[in-house]
Amino acid sequence: MxxxxxxxxxxxxxxxxxxxxxxxxxxxxxxxxxxxxxxxxxxxxxxxxxxxxxxxxxxxxxxxxxxxxxxxxxxxxxxxxxxxxxxxxxxxxxxxxxxxxxxxxxxxxxxxxxxxxxxxxxxxxxxxxxxxxxxxxxxxxxxPEKWHGLKDKEIIYRQRYVDMIANDESLERFKLRYKVIRLMREFLNERGFVEVETPTLVYVTGGAEARPFVTHLNVFDIDMYLRIATELYLKRYIVGGFEKVYEIGKVFRNEGISYKHSPEFTSMELYWAYADYNDIMELTEDLISFIVKEIFGTTKVIYQGTEIDFSKPFRRVRMRDFILEKLGVDIVEDSDEKMLSVLKKQGVDVPIKSRGHLINKLWDLVEDQVVQPTFLLDHPVDISPLAKRHREDPRLTERFELIVFGREIANAFSELNDPVDQYQRFLEQVKLREAGDEEAHMMDKDFVRALEYGMPPTGGLGIGIDRLVMFLTDSPTIRDVIAFPLVNPKSLEEEIEYEEEVEEK
RNA sequence: GGGCCGUUAGCUCAACUGGUAGAGCACCUGAUUCUUAAUCAGGGGGCUGCAGGUUCGAGUCCUGCACGGCCCA
The missing domain is CATH 2.40.50.140 (Nucleic acid-binding proteins)
Structure with a gap:
């Protein structure tokens, strides 16, 4: 010192x-x-x-x-x-x-x-x-040292400005991130989507399974939450008469930090009236292959030593078929007991034994086996409370997730616009909540009321921008693509105290 | 939350089975009008993350704590 x-x-x-x-x-x-x-x-x-x-x-x-x-x-x-x-x-x-x-x-x-x-x-x-x-x-x-640059991960994350000065590739990585966002806007604006805004402070959370951050609103003396997704408000725009909307913004989930999870991250969600999930699938392929091609001039990128090809069409595989093939269990026909026994055999602990959680755990076991961009299709209703039932099988939904390298990059559905069904689905979620599932949806009566006024058939999509950028910058962890990631402030405080001591001398 | 690994100069890193803590960059002084990790000569800079313990002696061994990384939940 x-x-x-x-x-x-x-x-x-x-x-x-x-x-x-x-x-x-x-x-x-x-x-x-x-x-x-x-x-x-x-x-x-x-x-x-x-x-x-x-x-x-x-x-x-x-x-x-x-x-x-x-x-x-x-x-x-x-x-x-x-x-x-x-x-x-x-x-x-x-x-x-x-x-x-x-x-x-x-x-x-x-x-x-x-x-x-x-x-x-x-x-x-x-x-x-x-x-x-x-x-x-x-x-x-x-x-920092001019030849070796800055290597100390702690300084890299806590003082990103030093990282960007000392490591040219850091500055370039963030430039690329913002180019991805710019290209996304260009693509969507070009296709007639209107960029809109929704509240960050909300009375009830929804649109994802996650624990929210809680804060307090003094003027009404009520607890409020930071949004965990933009979905339910964007659909209110569709009810109101907008036909193509999107929002790029921060969402907040009060959960663990890992190489693919940050409590604060950036999503892009869009909603397209009169479209279904098949239209959204094509749009997603077009959007992602467009971005990758604009940036690299090719649709192929190398991620952690593996070549990933974002050329369209992406592979399509039904969730039910994939799990049946890999684990020999049918997530639609088989009983909870059968699924639980498969999980136990794999040594997986299931704290909440709802059918939805069992299905999610089964998927977790096999997701790593999906490497190239793949649309995982037609999730069961149990794990998709906001998606419309499948036109061919009411036990399933018209939903897809885009999986790349075992990670969810995008999530989309033919949106549920039947208010009675939506109300029932919320009730199921509330039951799970009461059973101790803190990630289950809250009842959003105003959203149901909005659907009661009539929402056109609508396709919706959410993309995790940080995860997408990870692939395009060959970043092993999400922290590498967030300029100022969450850090434990404790040692930061010590540093500031030291600074104050110096000033006093 | 659990396991493993790490923390030495501003930065990047050394220091054997415990025996006086070092180098390069950066910084300061001097030389140098095409260098590029410029070069040459000289100089200053350390509570070895923090707190205990073992020992004649601890950067090194032990315990706890803090922070970080990786893996698992």
Missing amino acids: KVLEELRKQRVQEIEELRRAGVEPYPYKFDKTHSTADIKRLFDEKLGAGEILEEEKVSTAGRVMSIRDHGKSAFFHIKDQEGRLQIYIRKNAVGNEKYQLFKKYVNVGDIVGVKGFPFKSKTGELTIFVEDFQILSKAVRPL
Whole structure:
């Protein structure tokens, strides 16, 4: 700690020195005309090694990532949102005063602005020859090691900004995440879907099986919940007359953290009036293959060493058939006792012995066997309280989940729009709740009332954006695609206390 | 919640069966006008996560706690 403390004091002292010399280390604005990518795009092909383009003036800025000082000149690299670029500063070009300013006061980690022209070094690297430069922000803390980057997972997750500075692939990963979201919007807007919003604070939760976060609303003195899904409000839009809606937003589930679960994550849900789950299936294939192709130029990605092909059509397999094939048990015809005995043989403990839980546990046993993008079809009614009964078998529903690498990426149904059936399904859920299943649905009477006014036949879809992005960025855990994941705040508090002690000294 | 592994300088990592805690990067001083993990010479920097215990002696062995990672629930 002492080392860091001394280094920070040294930097703070330098900042005071700069101010005394009339140099503001935190100026207000810099006129950045070119990003590092602009410069590469404009000049990389035009220049051969050793060539210069003195009349092409550019102004760029970024964080200093490395410095190679040669006495009366120096090379350094800056990093901006688009990448890294080499800069060359020479005493006889910027004048003694500016050069001394650079040499004495610019460190790795500082943010600087440079004006000059492009050239290519002897070794062929595109470089900016500095005619003028300015400190834009002095860093007080040192950067992690330039060669090995930042590896400490704790710092990576707790101080993502440091991770993004030190590890270029981290910044790129989040850029890709937001490109996925942008492409998703483009695709849906293009097809006439309207982006809408629904409440985050809700009186009753629904739309998923999950324990909610509880909070308190002072004005009515009632407990409220953070939404666990956007489904039930989006369907109210359909009742109200919207025909194609979607929402991209955070949902909250008060459950464990794992490589594929985060208590706070981002979903995209859409609802399409007059469509059924077959239409939604096609839409899902189109949407995902479009995104993958736009990003990579191909539908194939490598995830953790396995090639995954997102080209359409995706494989379709009935949940009933798949479990029957793998485990020899029929989740529609066989008794609860039969299913329980299969589970026991596999050493699976079932705390709540409802038929729905038994089916879910059976699926858990075999889900890993689905690797390539697959639509798992026609789930039993017991595990699908919001889906319409299958037109060919009322014990099943018209539902699919998109499974990739054993993970659920999307969930969709022909939406249940029969208010009487929906009410009965809620009653079943309430029974489970009373039996101790905290993840079962709550009775949502207003939602039933909405259905009583009439909802057109509707297809709906939910996609877990974080999980999708994991596949596209080859991320082993969901925390890698959430910029600021949930961390235990305890040690963070200690760090802040230490900071306060320093300030007092 | 359970099991296993980890925590050493700002960062990345060493330190044999217990015997004076080291290197590289970063930082400071000096040299250096095409370097790119620049180079060369010199310098400062450690409550070995925290608290106990065993021992002549603990980074190293034992116990507890904190935080993290992986696996399981």
